[in-house]
Amino acid sequence: MNALPEESERNLVLEVRGLSVSYGKVEALHGLALQVHRGEIVTVIGPNGAGKTTLLSALIGLLPARGEIIYLGESQGAGRRVEQLVRQGMTLVPEKRELFAEMSVADNLLLGAFDRYRAGHRDELETMDQVFDIFPRLMERRAQMAGTLSGGERQMLAMGRALMAKPRLLLLDEPSLGLAPLIIREIFRTVAQLKKTGVAILLVEQNARAALQLADYGYVLETGELCLEGPSRELATDPRVIESYLGLGGRHLEPR
Amino acid sequence: MDLQIALLLGQDGITNGAIYALLALALVLVFAVTRVIFIPQGEFVAFGALTLASLQAGKLPGTVWLLLAMGTLIAVIESSLALRERRFREIPLLLMVNCGAPLLLAGTLFAISPASLPLPVQVLLALMLVVPLGPMIYRLAYQPVAEASVLVLLIVSVAMHVTLIGIGLLFFGAEGSRTPPFTDVTFEIGDALLQGQTILVMVASVLLIVALYFFFERTIYGKALRATAMNRTGARLMGISGNLAGMLSFTLAAAIGAFSGILISPLTTIYYDSGFLIGLKGFVGAIIGGLASYPVAAAGAILVGLLESYSSFHASAFKEVIVFTLIIPVLLWRSLTTRHVEEG
Numbered sequence: 001m002n003a004l005p006e007e008s009e010r011n012l013v014l015e016v017r018g019l020s021v022s023y024g025k026v027e028a029l030h031g032l033a034l035q036v037h038r039g040e041i042v043t044v045i046g047p048n049g050a051g052k053t054t055l056l057s058a059l060i061g062l063l064p065a066r067g068e069i070i071y072l073g074e075s076q077g078a079g080r081r082v083e084q085l086v087r088q089g090m091t092l093v094p095e096k097r098e099l100f101a102e103m104s105v106a107d108n109l110l111l112g113a114f115d116r117y118r119a120g121h122r123d124e125l126e127t128m129d130q131v132f133d134i135f136p137r138l139m140e141r142r143a144q145m146a147g148t149l150s151g152g153e154r155q156m157l158a159m160g161r162a163l164m165a166k167p168r169l170l171l172l173d174e175p176s177l178g179l180a181p182l183i184i185r186e187i188f189r190t191v192a193q194l195k196k197t198g199v200a201i202l203l204v205e206q207n208a209r210a211a212l213q214l215a216d217y218g219y220v221l222e223t224g225e226l227c228l229e230g231p232s233r234e235l236a237t238d239p240r241v242i243e244s245y246l247g248l249g250g251r252h253l254e255p256r
Numbered sequence: 257m258d259l260q261i262a263l264l265l266g267q268d269g270i271t272n273g274a275i276y277a278l279l280a281l282a283l284v285l286v287f288a289v290t291r292v293i294f295i296p297q298g299e300f301v302a303f304g305a306l307t308l309a310s311l312q313a314g315k316l317p318g319t320v321w322l323l324l325a326m327g328t329l330i331a332v333i334e335s336s337l338a339l340r341e342r343r344f345r346e347i348p349l350l351l352m353v354n355c356g357a358p359l360l361l362a363g364t365l366f367a368i369s370p371a372s373l374p375l376p377v378q379v380l381l382a383l384m385l386v387v388p389l390g391p392m393i394y395r396l397a398y399q400p401v402a403e404a405s406v407l408v409l410l411i412v413s414v415a416m417h418v419t420l421i422g423i424g425l426l427f428f429g430a431e432g433s434r435t436p437p438f439t440d441v442t443f444e445i446g447d448a449l450l451q452g453q454t455i456l457v458m459v460a461s462v463l464l465i466v467a468l469y470f471f472f473e474r475t476i477y478g479k480a481l482r483a484t485a486m487n488r489t490g491a492r493l494m495g496i497s498g499n500l501a502g503m504l505s506f507t508l509a510a511a512i513g514a515f516s517g518i519l520i521s522p523l524t525t526i527y528y529d530s531g532f533l534i535g536l537k538g539f540v541g542a543i544i545g546g547l548a549s550y551p552v553a554a555a556g557a558i559l560v561g562l563l564e565s566y567s568s569f570h571a572s573a574f575k576e577v578i579v580f581t582l583i584i585p586v587l588l589w590r591s592l593t594t595r596h597v598e599e600g
Contacts, residue, residue: 060493077341086495098490100483110476111483115495117476124476165494 011038012073013169013200014059019067021051021058028054029224032067036169036200041191043203043211043232045245046221052204053095055221056171059202060092061085072168086115089168095177097158101147105138108146108157112164124164131160134190152183159190169200176207188214208245212236220245263448265565271454271523272537273561274461275301275516277554279538280545281468282509287547288485289505290498291406292398295413298535299420300386300513302528305521306424307514308382309433314371318427319385320362326392327358333396361385375438383514390510391503398506402498417532424528432525435518457519464515465554468508481505537564537579544586546594556586 012035019032029051036042046052058065061082069076072088100108109131113124132139135156141149146157155175162170172191176184188210195201205211212218212232220228220241228240235241279297286294303319310317331354338346361384370378397416401408441452472478484491484501492498513535517526520534541557560579567578 062489062492081497082492083495083497083500086493092493094489094493098487098493100486100490102486103479103483107479111479111491111494111496114476114480118495161494 012036013038013071014202015068015070016059017068017070019055019058019065019069021054021063021065027224029058029065032221032226034219034226034229036202038168038200039195039198040217041195041201041203041215042217042219043205043215044219044221044226045205045208045211047245048206049223050221051224052206052221053173056092056094056173056202056204060090060171062092083115086165087119089166090171091162091165091167091169092171093158093162093173093175095173097154099146099154099157099161101145103146104143105146105149105157106142108161109138109142109164112161116165127164127166131163134163134193135160152179152187155179155183155187156190159187163194167199169202170194172201172203174205175203176205176210184210208241209236212241260447261569265569266562267448267450267454269562269565270558271457271561272520272564273558274458275520275534276538276541276557276560278461278464278512278516278557279535280541280553280557281465281550282512283535283539283542284545284547284550284553285481286505286509287542289481290394290398290402290409290502292409293406293413293547294506294509295410295417295532295535295539296393296420297509297513297538298531298533299417299424300390300510300531301517301520301534302424302428302526302531303386303389303420304382304514304517305435305526305530306428306433306517306528307385308378308518308521309435309526310428311370311373311378311381312435313433314369316365317382317385318423319389320358320365322423322427323358323385323388323392324355324362326389326396327354330354330392330395358388379518382518383511386514387507387511390506390508390513393510394502394506399499399502402502421529421532424531428528430528432527432530433521434525435521437522453522457523460515460519464512477504533576537561540579540583540586543583543590546590 014034014036016032016034019029020027021029032055034042034044044052044055054063057063059069061076061080061084069080071085071090076085100111103111106128109128110124113121113127117124132142137153138156138160141153146154149157159172159175175187175191179187184207191201191203192214203211203215212235215232218230218232218235219226220235228235228238230238236246279301283294283297286292286297307317307319331351334350334354335347338344338350365381370381373381393416397412398409401412437451437453438456439452443450443452443455472482480491480494480496481501481504483494484496484498488498491501513531516534517531520526537560538557540560542553544556544559545551545553547553560582563582564575564579568575571578
């Protein structure tokens with residue numbers, strides 16, 4: 001009985017308590033609490049403007065936030081910086097991808113390992129081979145400029161670049177945004193594969209059906225507050241979720 | 257004008273143009289990475305040349321004091337920040353880098369007599385004294401306002417320029433200096449006489465440009481700088497902080513400036529304020545490249561050098577006027593052909 005909480009404590013990658021973010025006087029997030037464990041996919045679903053991107057930006061330190069963020073057992077103070085969190089293995093794949101458009105695919109990937117290189121690791125070429133195994137398409141396109149890639153390839157490159165950092169916590173911001181259904185399926189299949197490598201994944205999605213199918217645990221974010229949470233299988237059958245996000249008759253909720 | 261004079265002027269123009277090209281590259285680099293229009297770029301030329309001249313004259317260059325003062329200031333700021341954020345372990349390193357290293361350098365200069373050292377060692381010492389000023393200026397003047405608008409950064413640059421000119425006058429006095437040439441070799445090509453120093457300037461400039469190319473194309477730090485210039489947020493998410501990129505680009509800019517100054521100090525007398533005009537001509541080249549394109553900026557700077565050289569023959573009094581008037585058609589052409597998107 002005693003061993004159980006310790007076990008889950010040890011595997012706790014991220015714990016957030018009372019997280020609030022304001023843009024000026026407007027509060028975008030209010031009192032959020034969530035947990036992500038090792039080797040777990042946690043999803044936050046919610047409509048446009050609920051504050052999903054704000055949540056991830058605050059977690060990685062791009063936005064100032066109030067409340068407690070405990071990452072790998074360490075409480076992150078108000079002075080936390082993106083660079084420190086990246087050094088500790090937190091990586092964000094942003095909604096806008098933020099690729100280096102006038103650089104080759106290979107150089108984009110290489111820069112994903114910049115911080116590891118700076119910290120003294122010299123395994124970036126092996127890591128790149130692993131990323132090419134996950135995304136063979138990137139291998140074919142490795143000499144091409146990132147700006148000339150298709151939408152799906154861009155998303156693959158953004159994810160591949162994040163994986164180059166060998167993250168412990170991967171934050172994915174709407175990987176399905178603007179992609180064709182077939183490509184979305186491919187991306188989500190890859191996310192499921194990544195889970196097996198032990199990385200913790202926090203997936204923020206508007207495409208609730210796909211996200212809940214993939215995730216172990218889910219939260220529903222509405223106008224800056226978490227209004228529902230639970231194992232994703234339960235959420236997927238929760239009448240409130242079905243009504244708001246999954247639609248009647250199990251019809252597919254298309255991404256914007 | 258006969259062929260001999262034309263060749264002589266051309267040689268002069270290309271030599272100066274090569275220096276302007278180096279400065280233009282530094283200006284484009286600093287602007288692309290940090291959005292700073294680095295007006296004090298020319299001051300590094302003067303500081304480099306005059307520091308070398310002081311060393312050769314057996315005097316202690318004033319730049320030592322500047323290095324010590326700025327190093328101490330940064331050590332105090334960084335240490336108090338580290339204290340507040342309880343990063344105690346970093347403090348010894350902070351003190352060592354910012355105070356210890358300049359003190360060591362100053363001590364070395366006191367202990368030995370630099371005037372009797374061989375030229376390469378003197379050049380190295382001068383670079384060691386002037387180049388660290390670049391990242392230090394970034395840390396003190398630009399890093400606190402790194403997120404400000406281009407205009408605010410420009411105003412900081414103007415202030416830095418005026419301050420450094422004043423400091424230059426204090427350290428080096430109003431008299432100019434000229435260092436002895438690195439080499440006395442001369443070549444005769446037909447009727448024209450080629451000075452060894454001129455060739456040295458060209459070769460060194462080309463080598464430096466090639467080295468920069470390899471730095472940006474082949475090394476991960478060079479790529480990180482390019483990435484920062486392309487997408488600041490993306491670069492931050494890779495752990496490439498704006499501060500790191502800023503420090504790195506200012507170090508390169510300072511090195512390029514100081515090295516240029518050392519290269520031309522045997523060719524022309526450098527005064528404490530000579531750097532401004534030299535830097536400004538590099539800036540004209542950078543403008544031709546739209547503050548974005550490295551090759552066009554370098555080519556533009558060579559053009560500036562040639563234009564200056566030939567106009568000094570035909571209309572010596574209007575030399576500067578002609579060079580700087582070049583900006584007007586270039587700006588017109590640029591504003592008519594490019595669609596400008598202001599980044600927020």
